[in-house]
Amino acid sequence: MVIVLNPEVEEKEVDKMKKKIKELGLEIHESKGKNYRLLGLIGDTSIIDPEIIEANRNVEKVIVVQEPFKKANRVFHPDDSVINIGQKTIGGKKLAIIAGPCSVESKDQILNIAKNVKKSGAGFLRGGAFKPRTSPYSFQGMKEEGLELLKYAKEKTGLPIVTELMSPNHLDKFVEEVDVIQIGARNMQNFDLLKEVGKTGKPILLKRGLSATIEEFLMSAEYILAQGNEKVILCERGIRTFENYTRNTLDLSAVPAIKKLSHLPVIVDPSHAAGLWWMVEPLSKAAIAVGADGLIIEVHNDPANAKSDGKQSITPDRFHTLMEKLKKLAQIEGKEL
Structure with missing residues (x-):
């Protein structure tokens, strides 16, 4: 009510x-x-x-509010939420572009990519230190060392860092050292983890689960909001359907639907949605056209030899070209990069 x-x-x-x-x-x-x-x-x-x-x-x-999500509901908060992260924002007129490799692999790798994406106009650096992988035999990330390398790249470039938290055991370290804590698709309904990040004052990037409905997605955000943390950013990254040509199926309709139901900012991850590097550009353009508040894009300096998700990563040169095109599209949509 x-x-x-x-x-x-x-x-x-x-x-x-x-x-x-x-x-x-x-x-x-x-x-x-x-x-x-x-x-x-x-x-x-x-x-x-x-x-x-x-x-x-x-x-x-x-x-009378009919939906089960309350604090995430636009009825409770008619204006769009804008999340402040240092001197940067997610939500509002300026599009947030988060870019970087799937996994942090070395000092030279993360610094080189950070410098390149910043030069092209990215406002945030993404990189996995702790990696959830389908196979236990796949590269699991550099963990604490990877986090230190992200901090080093931030120190050299000034880019706020976005990285995934998998366990409450590392929460204190993430709160102290990470600018935006990502909760991955597999943990979208890890309610104990959501409650814990909800007790922090850190911006939380919440990814939609593999088979989650929009209501289930917003209810997960509600877990964080209910604990007092209102700095929630939603991320549509594709859902699992019968189609297997792409890694997932990007649900672009979720963007306007969520923005109608909720005041929270919504960004799109075209890399994980498609799983194919050559689809990143058209899906990025489509995401901006339907009203997304930003993008999170995987960029790697040597995709063919990446330790994870090289197939969906674009090179720094392709990222630069994409950013030039997105600037023009943003103007049409009344936004800016």
Whole structure:
């Protein structure tokens, strides 16, 4: 349930209303904008009669929220959320471009790629230190050493780093050293992990699960938001369907659907969606055209010899060409890189 208040309501009147609501055992999520003020009620709202609330002269209307996700719901937060990460943002007019290798492989590799993607206009550096792999015999990442190399690349380029957290055991280190903590597709419904990152104040990049519905995706975001962390970025990275030509099937319709339902920013991962390097460019363009707030793209200086996902990685030169094309497309969509 959402109570829409008169924007000019006096603070003492709001406090009275909040006190009564809390006495009923409900939580309150307050949202303010230039022309609105909302009180989102979380809990068993069946005990409240909307007509009694609407009788209050300071209330414009009461909206009953049907969806199970509350804090992620646009009704609770009409304005698009913009996540601040240092001097960078994800959401809003500026498109966020996150680029880098699937896995950190060496000091020279990550630094070379970081310098190249920054030169081309990327705002963030991605790189896997701890790698979830389908096969236990595949390269699992450089782990702590990989994290140190990401920090080194950040020190040399100034790019904020984005990397995946797989276990709560490393959470303290990630909170201290990582700018954006990624929760991968396989952990989208690892609810204990979601609760833990929800207790931090770090920006969280949440990837959609392999077979997750949009509602299930938003409910996972709700786990993080419910713990008090409102810095959630959603990532559509393709879902598993009957089609096996591509690695996954990129659900572009999820972008406008989520943006209609939720205020959270949505970015797209064309690399994992297709699993084919030559599809990265057209899917990136399509993602911007349907309203994505940014992209996360795998870039490798030697894809043929990459330790993971070389098949879907583009070279720094191709990334530069892509960025030049995306600048023109962004202008058409009223955005900027």
